Amino acid sequence: MRDEERWHLIGQDPPDVLDHLVRNLADLHAVLAELAGGTLGPKKLTAAARSGPSAQALTRAADLARRAAARADALPLKLQSTARAAGIRVSVYTRPVSDPDSTEWPAAKLAVGVELAELTQWPTAVEQLCSLLKHDPGSPGSRRAVLLVPFVDGKPVRLMAQQLQTTLWPGTGLFDAWSTELPEGHPTPLTDAAIGAHEALQCLSVLAHLATLRDTDARHQNTADEAVAHFQQAGRQAG
Known part of the structure; x- marks a missing residue:
């Protein structure tokens, strides 16, 4: 809300209370979500909330809920x-x-x-x-x-x-x-070649049908030439 609302239109900076409100709502979500679907019971969260100054009670309970969520x-x-x-x-x-x-x-x-x-x-x-x-x-x-x-x-x-x-x-x-978290993928050259050939033929088929409906120009020919090159490359990979 602080960044989305155009406060400058009324000649004001975003009020700092919005940041405080966002933090409180995030903490409240952590506590309620843990109560709804987590393993901590109300007693543990209440004990955490009461273990220090009341001004930080919600924050303490939320921190405990977030640590539990690390389960x-x-x-x-x-x-x-x-x-x-x-x-x-x-x-x-x-x-x-x-x-x-x-x-x-x-x-x-x-x-x-x-x-x-x-x-x-x-x-x-x-x-x-x-x-x-x-x-x-x-x-x-x-x-x-x-x-x-x-x-x-x-x-x-x-x-x-x-x-x-x-x-x-x-x-x-x-x-x-997920590619950055997983090991390097297993090579599948024949499958890749078959998919590449199919995609090239699909492109050529579309261009051939398009030519029956309207005049084509150099752009279409360039696309066809690229598809032919891809098909030939796929054939070499498969061979």
Whole structure:
């Protein structure tokens, strides 16, 4: 509110009380979210609030709630243990949500890699993971989409990634968002070549149809030439 409202239009600087209000609301959110979906009870939060000067009571309770929310750090160990019992070897990655909604608590993102002997095991592994990661947003709070990705020889296979919210969706975009935290991806030269060839043919097909509807010019020819070059390159990679 301090930065969004154009206070200069009324010849005033943003009042400092707005910063105080934002801090209080953030602290209040931490306490209420922990009470709704966390492990601390009212007694512990009340004790923290009463352990010092009353002016900082809310801040102390909020700090305790935020430390408790760091229990997300224990989630990888719990998930690894549960997955191991189900016969799945997983690597779990977490990172904080930079702009959490009020219903996200703890505010952490999750990615799960599954080490496979061969990719034909992936559908079964995904089904098992979905069962282990079953989530009811009405109880502990909402959760960002979870990245599920197979690992072969310790390397993630990007094109097989999926994301789980309440249902499964293709996950290459989410994989890219996690790329700096994950190991270097497994090379997939033949698949990359096939996708590149398909995209080039798709472009050429669109241009050919466009030419039946209207006159084309040098721009269209340049695009066609680039698509032909990409198709030929894909052929060389596949060969």
